[in-house]
Every structure is written in C-alpha cells, then in structure tokens.
Amino acid sequence: MTDAVIEFKSVNKWFGKMHVLRDITLAVEAGEVVVVCGPSGSGKSTLIRCVNALEPVQGGELVVLGESLTRPGVSLSALRTRVGMVFQSFNLFPHMTVLENIMLAPVKVRGLSGADALRTARALLERVRIPDKAEYYPANLSGGQQQRVAIARALAMQPKIMLFDEPTSALDPEMINEVLDVMTDLAKDGMTMMVVTHEMGFARRVAHRVVFMDAGQVVEEAPPEQFFAAARSERAREFLSKILTH
Amino acid sequence: MRYEFRWEVLWSGQSGAWLLQGLLTTLAISSLAWLLAAGLGILSGALRTVPWKPLRAVATFYVEFFRNVPLLVWMFFWYFGVPPLLPQVAREWLFDHGAEFWAGMFALGVYHGARMSEVIRSGIQSIPKTQFEAAVAMGLTTFQAYRLVIVPIALRLIVPPATSESLNLLKNSSVALTISVAELTFQTRQIETYTARAIEALTAGTVVYLALCVGIATIMARVERRFAIPGLIARGG
Numbered sequence: 167m168t169d170a171v172i173e174f175k176s177v178n179k180w181f182g183k184m185h186v187l188r189d190i191t192l193a194v195e196a197g198e199v200v201v202v203c204g205p206s207g208s209g210k211s212t213l214i215r216c217v218n219a220l221e222p223v224q225g226g227e228l229v230v231l232g233e234s235l236t237r238p239g240v241s242l243s244a245l246r247t248r249v250g251m252v253f254q255s256f257n258l259f260p261h262m263t264v265l266e267n268i269m270l271a272p273v274k275v276r277g278l279s280g281a282d283a284l285r286t287a288r289a290l291l292e293r294v295r296i297p298d299k300a301e302y303y304p305a306n307l308s309g310g311q312q313q314r315v316a317i318a319r320a321l322a323m324q325p326k327i328m329l330f331d332e333p334t335s336a337l338d339p340e341m342i343n344e345v346l347d348v349m350t351d352l353a354k355d356g357m358t359m360m361v362v363t364h365e366m367g368f369a370r371r372v373a374h375r376v377v378f379m380d381a382g383q384v385v386e387e388a389p390p391e392q393f394f395a396a397a398r399s400e401r402a403r404e405f406l407s408k409i410l411t412h
Numbered sequence: 413m414r415y416e417f418r419w420e421v422l423w424s425g426q427s428g429a430w431l432l433q434g435l436l437t438t439l440a441i442s443s444l445a446w447l448l449a450a451g452l453g454i455l456s457g458a459l460r461t462v463p464w465k466p467l468r469a470v471a472t473f474y475v476e477f478f479r480n481v482p483l484l485v486w487m488f489f490w491y492f493g494v495p496p497l498l499p500q501v502a503r504e505w506l507f508d509h510g511a512e513f514w515a516g517m518f519a520l521g522v523y524h525g526a527r528m529s530e531v532i533r534s535g536i537q538s539i540p541k542t543q544f545e546a547a548v549a550m551g552l553t554t555f556q557a558y559r560l561v562i563v564p565i566a567l568r569l570i571v572p573p574a575t576s577e578s579l580n581l582l583k584n585s586s587v588a589l590t591i592s593v594a595e596l597t598f599q600t601r602q603i604e605t606y607t608a609r610a611i612e613a614l615t616a617g618t619v620v621y622l623a624l625c626v627g628i629a630t631i632m633a634r635v636e637r638r639f640a641i642p643g644l645i646a647r648g649g
Contacts, residue, residue, distance in 0.1 A: 218549055243551050243552070243553050244551070246550065249549075250549075250550075253545070255542055257545070258546075259561050260642070260644070261565055261568060261639075270552075271552060275552060304642075304643070305641075306642060306643070316546075319550070323550060323551060
C-alpha cells in the first residue's frame with residue numbers, strides 16, 4: 167500500500183443523526199479502477215464525494231494524493247484541480263457552449279491562455295469522440311453526449327484521479343455504452359478511477375476491484391471475477407441476485 | 413361645464429425646458445440608483461445563498477432592514493438624517509453639489525437593492541445545487557463559482573422580474589420630489605402651478621413615464637431573448 171493515492175482510515179460521517187459512513191477503511195492505488203456498488207442509500211455516492219471534499223468527513227482520516235483532508239487548513243480548491251468528478255446529472259453549465267464548458271477551469275484556475283485551453287479542449291473532444299459538437303450548447307446534445315463532454319471537462323484539468331458518481335444512471339439504454347467506452351479507454355490509459363455504478367458488465371470488464379457497500383459500511387472488496395462468481399457475504403450475494411436477474 | 417384643453421401650455425413659456433430637465437433628472441437619478449440597486453442586489457442576493465452563516469446573516473439584515481421601511485421615510489432619512497452625521501467638509505461639498513439628488517439616489521438605490529436581492533436570490537435558488545458542486549469540483553473557488561457560473565445563470569433566469577423591479581424603481585424616483593429633487597413629477601407639478609392646467613401637465617408626465625417604461629420593457633425583452641439559456645422553456649415576448 168505504499169503508492170495509495172486515496173486512503174480512508176476509519177472514516178465516519180453523519181448526516182444529522184444518520185450514520186452514513188461507518189468506520190470506512192479503504193485504499194486505492196495509483197492506476198487502479200475501483201467500482202463501488204451496493205443498494206440505494208448504502209453510502210456509496212457519499213463515499214466518493216468525500217474524496218474531493220464535496221462532503222466533509224467527521225471522524226478518522228482521509229488522505230488524497232498525499233494530503234490529509236481531515237487536517238485543518240488544507241486547500242480544497244487545489245485538491246479539486248487534481249481530482250476530477252463526473253456526476254449522474256452531467257451538470258454542464260447550460261449558458262456556455264461545449265468548448266466554453268471545457269475551457270473554463272483551465273483558463274480561470276490554471277491560468278492557461280485561451281489558445282492553449284482551446285487546443286486542449288479540442289483534443290479532449292476527439293478523445294471522447296464528439297469533435298463536431300464543440301460549438302453546441304448542452305441543451306442541444308443527447309444525454310450520452312453531455313456526459314462525454316462532462317468527462318472531457320473534468321479531464322481538462324489533467325486530474326490524477328477521476329471520480330464517477332453513477333455516470334450512466336440518467337441515460338437512455340442506447341447511450342450507456344458510448345459513455346462506458348470512453349471510461350474504458352480512460353482506464354486503459356492508466357487513470358486512477360473510483361466509479362459508483364450499477365453497470366456490472368463494466369465492473370467485470372474494467373475494474374481491478376469491486377467494493378460492495380451496505381448501510382454505510384464496506385462489506386466486501388474483491389477482484390471482480392471473484393466477487394461475481396463467489397461473493398463472500400450474504401448481503402452481496404443477495405444484492406447481486408437482485409440486479410443480475412434481468 | 414366644458415373643459416377647454418390648452419395643450420400649448422406644454423411648450424409655451426418655460427414648460428418645455430422644465431419637462432426636458434425633469435426627464436433628464438429622472439433618468440440620471442434612476443440610472444445611478446439602478447446601478448447601486450443592481451450591485452447591492454447581486455451581492456446580497458448571492459451572499460444569502462453561500463455556505464457561510466455570518467455572511468448570510470449580514471445579507472439578510474440588509475434586505476429586511478431596507479425593504480421594510482417605506483421609501484418615503486428613506487428619502488427623508490438620507491436627506492435630513494444622514495448629512496448632519498457626516499464630517500463638515502463632506503457635508504458642505506454635498507450641499508454645494510445637490511444633496512437632495514444624492515440623498516434621493518441613495519434612498520432609491522438601497523431600497524430597490526433590497527428588493528432586487530430577493531429576485532436574485534430566487535434565481536440562484538432555482539439552480540440545482542449540483543451546478544455549484546460541479547463548479548467547485550473543477551477547482552473553482554466558491555467566489556469564482558458564483559462569479560462565473562451561478563450568478564450568470566441566475567441573471568439570465570430573472571430578467572422578467574428584474575424588469576418589473578427596474579420599472580418600479582423608475583416610477584418610484586418620483587418620490588424624490590418630496591425632498592425637492594427637480595425630477596419629472598416635480599416639474600410636472602411646477603407646470604401645473606404656473607399654468608393652472610392640471611390635466612395637460614399631468615398628462616404630459618404620464619405619457620413620458622409610460623414611454624420610458626415601455627421603452628425599457630422592450631429593451632429588456634430583447635436582452636432576455638439575446639441571453640436566453642438554450643433549452644429552457646423561457647422565450648422573451
């Protein structure tokens with residue numbers, strides 16, 4: 167565990183009285199793709215939202231890229247430039263074109279020149295396979311295209327880690343694969359990824375490890391082949407039987 | 413009884429010059445107050461939604477304090493109440509440079525700023541929270557997220573109510589006549605006094621206000637269309 171880039175050490179979190187993360191201990195290494203799954207309300211989204219400090223944790227320690235987020239005085243903005251995030255609801259800025267969406271943070275946060283940011287943005291649009299949509303507004307794109315732009319936007323900051331919070335849950339079935347393909351490419355390029363998803367096919371093919379959560383706890387972690395063939399915990403087997411029957 | 417209209421009172425004598433002067437003063441006081449109101453409104457409206465309680469409290473205090481006192485009282489307050497509190501140099505400068513105008517402008521600006529603030533807050537609150545999260549998740553600071561994403565979206569959403577509020581501001585500038593700012597209503601009354609022709613004088617004032625407001629509404633409708641966010645139902649009329 168020497169080159170862990172994300173380390174949860176006995177992390178606890180509450181929403182009011184609700185104990186949403188219970189004593190989480192988990193490490194993710196550089197280049198690793200970890201799929202987090204579990205029933206609704208199990209805390210999996212909360213877990214990855216802690217990694218870029220969208221949610222503060224209340225107990226234990228969380229170290230991301232060598233910085234302890236639980237220590238006071240840590241610069242959240244600086245951390246977030248190194249951790250990209252893709253949301254379920256895309257969250258492109260509706261008043262900006264695709265290019266403007268992608269260029270915003272590189273120009274405003276990194277201080278890149280417009281020309282450099284533009285070159286990067288166009289290259290990223292090639293990478294997510296929609297170079298022809300550069301001048302479109304988000305509303306004029308399909309869900310799958312919007313999500314790919316959102317991935318490009320996150321990549322524009324050249325993050326070391328990418329977080330995906332149910333990136334395909336809001337998509338029509340025929341668009342899911344175009345997003346998963348882009349994520350698969352990213353994984354092949356060696357990106358460290360934490361992915362909350364119900365796409366078990368993706369987990370099987372791409373993940374190095376599956377983390378199963380229930381009721382705020384990490385119940386089980388295992389390589390996908392082992393997890394899907396023979397999950398150790400009853401809860402994981404029950405979960406899998408529910409989502410794999412159709 | 414038959415009333416004989418004598419419209420020529422509006423351009424004979426000094427009437428024309430008075431009307432024009434009134435119009436210019438109304439435009440000046442309203443546009444300066446509008447800038448002040450827009451600035452205060454955006455600032456306090458945004459502050460009321462930030463994740464930091466003391467800032468929210470300051471903004472809430474501003475809004476509740478300034479919108480819950482009648483505009484007329486504010487006019488009197490800034491004209492009669494505030495100058496004695498200023499250092500003598502400032503006070504003398506003020507009275508040499510149209511204190512009533514500045515007091516009126518200030519009263520109008522802070523009052524409508526508080527009302528504008530609520531319009532802007534409602535605009536911001538109609539934006540999903542995840543938009544803010546997406547902005548800060550890219551490394552923008554909270555301030556940058558507001559300046560570059562949240563406020564620009566909110567401003568596009570609130571053009572219609574902001575237009576109404578701007579028209580109210582323009583019309584409320586007439587209250588400044590009570591502290592003897594020689595704006596349009598003041599001048600209309602003056603024409604009436606000099607000519608004893610109330611209907612003609614007030615009709616002139618009415619028509620000018622109407623023309624101004626319809627003009628502004630037309631411009632704002634264009635602004636709304638020009639900056640409409642693609643994909644929303646909204647379409648300027």
